[in-house]
Amino acid sequence: MSDCLFCKIAAGEIPCNKVYEDEDFLAFHDIHPKAPTHVLVIPKFHLETLADATEQDTALLGLMLDRVRHIADAELHLDAGYRVVINVREGGGQEVFHIHVHILGGKKLPF
Ligand code: 5GP
Numbered sequence: 001m002s003d004c005l006f007c008k009i010a011a012g013e014i015p016c017n018k019v020y021e022d023e024d025f026l027a028f029h030d031i032h033p034k035a036p037t038h039v040l041v042i043p044k045f046h047l048e049t050l051a052d053a054t055e056q057d058t059a060l061l062g063l064m065l066d067r068v069r070h071i072a073d074a075e076l077h078l079d080a081g082y083r084v085v086i087n088v089r090e091g092g093g094q095e096v097f098h099i100h101v102h103i104l105g106g107k108k109l110p111f
């Protein structure tokens, strides 16, 4: 999507502090971290929200969680644990309408 911030980051048109990249996913540090470690994992494919996912996106969603696990473990070394968050639509606090997973860690997180 041409006017999507995360599509532009995925395309390299807007810089990011990259943590991980493969053919289908990109992970980078959040610009306004809400924990000592705060990384966003995005698919390079544009999908607005989790609520818009269909059966055709099942493989993508499964792979995305697998990448989250890999990034938290092998790239971020969050051995003590971490939180995974997906904000869905305005009511869920979503501000960027390109699906993404927040990985938060580096301290004991309050509920
Ligand atoms: P949401 O509220 O949509 O779940 O999360 C969007 C996240 O993207 C926010 O935590 C916000 O700080 C982050 N963000 C917004 N714009 C940028 C940007 O240009 N670069 C990076 N790295 N993060 C951004």
Ligand code: ZN
Pocket: 001, 004, 005, 006, 007, 008, 045, 046, 047, 097, 098
């Ligand atoms: Zn997008």
